[in-house]
Structures are given as structure tokens and as C-alpha cells.
Amino acid sequence: MHDDIGTWDDDAIDLVREIRESLAALANDADLTCTLMQGCGSMGVECVIGSVVPRDGGKLLILNNGAYGVRMRRSCEAMGVPFVEMLDSEEEAHSPARVEEMLAADPAITHVAAVHCETTTGLVNPIREIGLAVGRQKRRYIVDAISSFGAYSTGQGGVIDFSAGPIDHLIGSSNKCVEGVPGFSFIISRREVMEECAGNARSYAMDLHDQWKGFERHGKFRFTPPTHVLMAFRQALREMHAQGGIPARERRYKENNDTLIAGMRTLGFEPLIPASIQSHIITTFLIPNPSFAFDPFYRGLRQRGYIIYPGKLTHRDTFRIGNIGSIDRSVIEGFLAAVKDFLK
Amino acid sequence: MHDDIGTWDDDAIDLVREIRESLAALANDADLTCTLMQGCGSMGVECVIGSVVPRDGGKLLILNNGAYGVRMRRSCEAMGVPFVEMLDSEEEAHSPARVEEMLAADPAITHVAAVHCETTTGLVNPIREIGLAVGRQKRRYIVDAISSFGAYSTGQGGVIDFSAGPIDHLIGSSNKCVEGVPGFSFIISRREVMEECAGNARSYAMDLHDQWKGFERHGKFRFTPPTHVLMAFRQALREMHAQGGIPARERRYKENNDTLIAGMRTLGFEPLIPASIQSHIITTFLIPNPSFAFDPFYRGLRQRGYIIYPGKLTHRDTFRIGNIGSIDRSVIEGFLAAVKDFLK
Numbered sequence: 001m002h003d004d005i006g007t008w009d010d011d012a013i014d015l016v017r018e019i020r021e022s023l024a025a026l027a028n029d030a031d032l033t034c035t036l037m038q039g040c041g042s043m044g045v046e047c048v049i050g051s052v053v054p055r056d057g058g059k060l061l062i063l064n065n066g067a068y069g070v071r072m073r074r075s076c077e078a079m080g081v082p083f084v085e086m087l088d089s090e091e092e093a094h095s096p097a098r099v100e101e102m103l104a105a106d107p108a109i110t111h112v113a114a115v116h117c118e119t120t121t122g123l124v125n126p127i128r129e130i131g132l133a134v135g136r137q138k139r140r141y142i143v144d145a146i147s148s149f150g151a152y153s154t155g156q157g158g159v160i161d162f163s164a165g166p167i168d169h170l171i172g173s174s175n176k177c178v179e180g181v182p183g184f185s186f187i188i189s190r191r192e193v194m195e196e197c198a199g200n201a202r203s204y205a206m207d208l209h210d211q212w213k214g215f216e217r218h219g220k221f222r223f224t225p226p227t228h229v230l231m232a233f234r235q236a237l238r239e240m241h242a243q244g245g246i247p248a249r250e251r252r253y254k255e256n257n258d259t260l261i262a263g264m265r266t267l268g269f270e271p272l273i274p275a276s277i278q279s280h281i282i283t284t285f286l287i288p289n290p291s292f293a294f295d296p297f298y299r300g301l302r303q304r305g306y307i308i309y310p311g312k313l314t315h316r317d318t319f320r321i322g323n324i325g326s327i328d329r330s331v332i333e334g335f336l337a338a339v340k341d342f343l344k
Numbered sequence: 345m346h347d348d349i350g351t352w353d354d355d356a357i358d359l360v361r362e363i364r365e366s367l368a369a370l371a372n373d374a375d376l377t378c379t380l381m382q383g384c385g386s387m388g389v390e391c392v393i394g395s396v397v398p399r400d401g402g403k404l405l406i407l408n409n410g411a412y413g414v415r416m417r418r419s420c421e422a423m424g425v426p427f428v429e430m431l432d433s434e435e436e437a438h439s440p441a442r443v444e445e446m447l448a449a450d451p452a453i454t455h456v457a458a459v460h461c462e463t464t465t466g467l468v469n470p471i472r473e474i475g476l477a478v479g480r481q482k483r484r485y486i487v488d489a490i491s492s493f494g495a496y497s498t499g500q501g502g503v504i505d506f507s508a509g510p511i512d513h514l515i516g517s518s519n520k521c522v523e524g525v526p527g528f529s530f531i532i533s534r535r536e537v538m539e540e541c542a543g544n545a546r547s548y549a550m551d552l553h554d555q556w557k558g559f560e561r562h563g564k565f566r567f568t569p570p571t572h573v574l575m576a577f578r579q580a581l582r583e584m585h586a587q588g589g590i591p592a593r594e595r596r597y598k599e600n601n602d603t604l605i606a607g608m609r610t611l612g613f614e615p616l617i618p619a620s621i622q623s624h625i626i627t628t629f630l631i632p633n634p635s636f637a638f639d640p641f642y643r644g645l646r647q648r649g650y651i652i653y654p655g656k657l658t659h660r661d662t663f664r665i666g667n668i669g670s671i672d673r674s675v676i677e678g679f680l681a682a683v684k685d686f687l688k
Contacts, residue, residue, distance in 0.1 A: 001345045001346070001572065002345070006651035007526075007656070009646070010653055010654065020345050038382075038383040038384045038387065038527075039382040039383030039384075039387060039549070040382045040383075040549070040565075040567040040568045040569070040570075041385060041567070041568060042548075042549045042567040043382065043387075043549045043550070043567075045549075046547065046548060046549040046550075050547075050629050053601075062371040073546065075547070075548040075549060076543055077548070078546060078547050078548040078551065079546060079547065079548075080546075116556075155442040173568075175568065175612075179573070181348070181570070181572045182351075182569065182570045182571060182572070183527045183570040183572075183573060199637070201422055202422060202423060202424075202546065202547075203383070203390065203394075203419070203423065203546075203547060203550075204386075204390060204392075204415065204418040204419040204421070204422040204423075205383070205390040205419060205550075206387070206547075206549075207388045212509075214590065221384075223383060223384040223385070223386040223387075224384045224519065224526050225384070225526065226384075226525070226526045226527040226570060226573060227525070227526060228345065228525045228526070228527075228572070228573065228576070229527060229570060229572070229573065232572070302353070307350040307352075307353055307354065310352070
């Protein structure tokens with residue numbers, strides 16, 4: 001991150017090319033194309049929704065079982081994108097059969113958007129099976145994989161399977177499971193659907209098609225990119241490749257998460273979400289009893305070198321622990337020791 | 345940039361507070377408030393336009409004499425914000441008297457947006473005098489100062505004078521004259537106008553009011569911020585302060601620019617823009633003769649350690665040289681020696 005490169009120079013063009021190609025390769029399917037978008041993940045999601053749902057006759061079905069589903073709804077409301085919601089409990093994964101019923105019942109729906117890992121709770125939605133339903137009903141499919149891309153298997157038969165779904169646009173972020181730093185999102189799209197959204201966007205700064213065309217034609221961002229963040233991300237991609245790619249990362253995160261949940265259980269903390277839909281990225285734990293206060297717990301762990309997350313549910317007292325990033329089982333064990341020490 | 349901090353932690357809250365307060369202090373006027381927005385400068389500009397021009401009865405006058413005026417128009421078109429343009433030649437600054445005439449003739453106009461330094465050419469528009477006209481006509485005033493904030497005097501009687509104008513919203517960027525790295529923009533607003541735009545935005549991810557409320561209430565970004573870029577920016581602000589603030593920076597850039605223009609003249613290159621409206625940020629030079637090719641010139645200078653910019657005009661052959669960043673006269677002299685060496 002210490003080099004300052006010219007955004008119009010060959011160095012930046014090489015940087016952008018390597019990142020776009022590496023991301024498309026990680027997605028592990030032929031004929032994918034990648035667009036980078038400055039800003040945070042929620043900008044990437046809004047960019048896709050605002051760019052691909054047709055102005056004329058488009059309608060989005062939002063699958064909502066958490067805060068990131070709510071964000072999609074708010075983006076639609078602000079941009080005036082017609083939508084309908086399938087609202088599920090925050091503790092329940094979406095049912096692909098119900099998605100298919102909703103699509104069959106409403107032919108006006110043109111696009112479906114789902115969140116893969118809902119970090120509100122840490123649950124994973126069955127995006128592959130939802131995709132099969134969307135495919136049978138011949139609609140377009142958008143997947144918010146911001147928190148999960150890099151940690152779940154891709155390609156034929158994988159969790160993130162572009163051709164089976166088929167996923168038309170998948171949104172990821174620089175600072176999650178690829179282990180870069182925050183500053184941009186990326187959109188991996190099936191090349192054949194990109195031309196559909198020319199001139200359709202509700203934003204100029206976040207126009208997916210225009211941004212993509214800029215990359216395809218000149219290899220450059222249209223507007224100043226966060227070059228230092230891109231440099232860090234390229235390095236993160238190289239390290240990920242050297243470490244064995246997505247399969248190795250998935251194994252490491254699963255081991256982290258298994259160690260975390262087993263260890264927390266022995267300390268008296270139960271996970272909120274059933275194991276069958278629990279992600280290996282972030283876990284919500286129930287506050288064990290009414291006298292247990294989150295704030296001193298947070299401060300006590302922070303003092304010991306660990307930052308955890310507050311809960312995001314309105315109806316239950318919880319907290320969250322993430323286990324992604326450049327950490328392994330020994331770090332989780334150190335964390336568990338810190339919890340134990342605090343509880344003493 | 346090497347520290348990884350939690351975006352919800354006290355460290356991030358302190359970081360955001362110091363940056364917001366320092367920026368408002370640099371603007372040197374009472375009762376200003378500052379909003380940070382992830383992404384590039386053009387996102388900051390679109391965020392303001394889309395958030396502050398009322399959905400009901402709003403109309404924006406865009407002062408356009410270059411590529412950044414065009415960007416504002418494109419943002420309006422994409423978002424469906426009603427607008428009218430005052431189009432001037434790329435080589436001419438806007439006339440405040442003509443702005444006032446346009447406002448007097450069209451009472452439907454509610455907001456005026458101007459670009460301070462049009463880096464298409466390097467000219468500066470008279471934003472203070474335009475502001476006085478806007479003030480007399482009682483409209484709201486938006487200034488794109490992305491490339492200039494930090495390099496022009498602020499406060500009473502200064503070039504950037506919030507109360508005289510009055511400027512309602514000014515957009516700046518992390519990677520220009522404050523000398524940080526790219527990754528976010530900032531919007532300095534008069535506090536009293538912020539409440540006006542509640543619930544008005546055409547975007548959720550780039551909703552100025554919602555983002556501001558998040559800072560005011562919790563001291564935090566609503567969505568993941570580019571923490572490493574923010575850390576670099578805080579350091580840049582501290583260095584700027586230690587170096588004598590905006591007045592010292594203005595002097596250094598002016599000296600850089602004077603040295604550049606005088607030196608280039610002796611080497612046979614004439615600036616495009618008259619001295620009276622030439623910024624001290626970036627300068628457009630005319631290609632001296634039809635046999636002079638830009639590409640070998642660019643490559644030759646790059647080889648010698650200097651990156652310049654291509655021209656951005658359609659009707660004249662030009663190139664551009666910026667003189668901002670952590671450089672002084674000795675760097676400009678080194679650059680001039682490199683040009684001389686190349687020409688030989």
C-alpha cells in the first residue's frame with residue numbers, strides 16, 4: 001500500500017487487469033466478466049440493482065431475512081425500482097420452493113436478489129437451490145456474496161455455481177474473505193447479460209454497464225480508483241492463490257468456526273442459528289442470562305486484544321464473533337482463552 | 345495504513361471525529377458540519393446532487409465548462425433530477441453576472457452547482473463571486489472543490505468563503521490537496537441546510553442526510569468505511585496542520601506552478617489558459633507543433649520518473665501537468681530538467 005501509482009498509467013492498467021482476471025478465475029466458470037466499483041459493498045449492491053433491473057417493466061423480488069435484505073429494499077425505495085419482498089424470519093433460511101411459487105404466481109418479476117451469508121445472524125441462504133428455481137422460472141438472478149465470496153466453493157456443483165443457478169451478477173467486497181482492505185466492491189457477471197443494462201442505470205457514478213465498458217475498452221476505472229486498496233487486494237489475491245485458493249480458505253474458516261462454536265459452548269454460550277444453516281464466517285451467540293452485560297464483555301475482550309461485534313437482532317439479546325481474515329485455529333484458541341479469563 | 349482497526353470500535357470513532365472536525369476547521373467558518381462518503385469524488389458530487397435538490401419542485405442550474413460539469417449533468421440525467429445548464433467554453437471562466445441573469449429569469453431554479461477548479465483545463469471559476477450572485481438570488485449553492493480544497497484560502501474574504509457565498513455544500517476528496525490517498529470524498533455543509541434533505545435522496549447508499557445522521561448520532565459510518573485510507577488521511581491532515589495549513593500549502597503550490605509554467609515556456613510550451621484564470625493545481629499546455637507526438641513524450645518522462653496527464657480537450661492537442669502532492673520547487677526543477685533532456 002505504500003506505492004503511489006498514476007491512475008492512468010500502465011501500472012494501474014496491469015493492476016486492474018490482474019484483479020479482474022483473478023476474480024473471474026476464482027468464480028471458476030467460463031465467460032464471466034468482472035467490474036470493480038469504488039466504495040463499500042452496499043454501493044456495489046445498489047449499483048447492480050439500479051443498473052440491471054429494467055427501467056421499463058422491471059420488477060425485483062428481494063429475499064429478505066436480515067439487515068442486508070433490508071438494505072436492498074431501501075435502495076429500491078430510494079431509486080424508485082419496483083420490487084416485492086419475500087420476508088422470512090432472521091433465524092430461518094429462505095425456502096427455494098417458496099421462491100419458485102412466488103415467481104410462478106407473479107410473471108411481472110424480472111429479477112431475484114438474494115443474500116448468501118446474512119451476517120445479521122451468520123446464516124447462509126441456499127443460493128444454489130434458489131438459483132435453480134430462478135433458472136426454471138427464467139428470471140435473472142443477483143447474489144449478494146459480499147461476506148462469503150472466497151470462503152465457499154465455486155464452479156460446477158459448488159455453492160457458488162454460476163452456470164447451475166444461473167447467477168447473473170454476484171457482488172463481493174475487497175475486505176472480506178479475499179482478505180484485502182476495505183475500499184471497493186466487485187461484481188462478477190455473466191458476460192452475455194452485461195449488454196442488457198446499457199443506458200439503464202439510475203446513477204451515473206454507480207452505472208455498472210458504463211463502468212464495465214470503461215474496463216473493457218481502456219482497462220481503466222472511469223473515475224479515480226483507490227489505488228492503494230487495489231494494490232493491497234492484488235497482494236491478497238496472490239497470497240490466497242499461494243495458500244491453495246478457495247478450497248484451502250474454506251477449510252481454514254470452517255476449522256476456525258468449528259473451534260469457536262465448540263469452545264464457546266463449553267464456556268456456556270449457545271449459537272443462535274442451527275448448525276445446518278450456520279455459516280463458517282460469523283456466528284451469533286445468545287447472551288446467556290439477563291445479568292450478562294455486553295459492554296463490559298466487549299471492553300474486557302478488547303483489552304485482551306480481540307474485537308467482537310454487537311448483535312444485530314431487535315428481538316433477542318445476542319453478540320457476534322467473526323472468524324475470517326488472516327487468522328487460524330491458534331488465534332481462535334487464544335480468543336477462547338481470553339473469554340475464559342474474562343469470565344473468571 | 346498498516347493498522348487494521350475495527351470499524352465499530354472506539355479507534356474508528358476517534359478517527360472519524362478527528363477527520364470531520366479538522367475538515368470543518370479547515371473550511372474556517374462557524375457552524376459547518378462534515379460528512380464523509382466512501383468512494384471517489386464523483387460519487388460525492390452525485391451524492392450531494394441526488395440528496396439536496398428537492399424531489400418536489402427542485403431544479404438545478406449546472407455551470408458547465410468542462411468534463412466535471414458534464415459529469416454533474418450525467419448524474420442528473422441518470423437520477424432524473426430536473427436541471428438546466430449554463431454552458432461555457434472550456435477555455436473561459438463562468439461569468440457571475442450571467443449566472444445572476446439566469447437565476448433572475450428562471451425562478452424555478454432552486455440550486456446552483458459550480459466546479460471550482462476545472463481540471464479538464466486547469467482553469468478556476470470565480471466561485472466566490474458566483475456565490476454572491478446565488479446569495480442575492482436566494483438559491484442554494486453547491487461547489488465541487490474536489491481538486492482545489494486545501495489549496496485555496498478559506499474563511500472571510502477567502503476564495504472559499506462559506507458565509508459570503510453562501511456555499512451550502514462543498515465537496516472535496518481524500519486524494520487531492522490534503523495529500524491523502526484515494527478512497528473517499530467529504531462534504532462540508534452548513535449545518536442549517538442539512539435537515540432540509542431528510543428522506544429526499546435518490547440513492548440509499550449515497551444518501552447525504554442519512555450518512556450525516558449516522559455520524560452525528562453514533563460517530564460512525566453507516567456502511568464499512570475504508571479504514572486504511574482514513575488513517576492515511578488523518579496523518580495527512582496532521583502534516584498539513586504542522587506545515588502551516590492552507591496558507592502554506594497555497595504558497596507552495598503557487599511556487600510549484602509558477603516554476604512549472606516559466607520553465608515550460610523557456611522550453612517552448614505555452615499554457616492554454618490565461619494567467620488570470622489559471623489554477624495553481626494543474627496546467628494544460630499546447631502541443632507545440634503537429635510533429636510533436638504525446639506518446640513518446642509521456643514514455644520518455646515516465647522513464648525519467650515523472651507521470652504527466654494527457655489532454656482532455658476534444659478540439660485542441662494538449663497535455664496536462666499537475667503540481668500538487670508532497671512535492672516542492674526542487675521536484676518541479678527536476679521535472680523541467682527531464683523535459684529538457686528528453687527534447688535533446
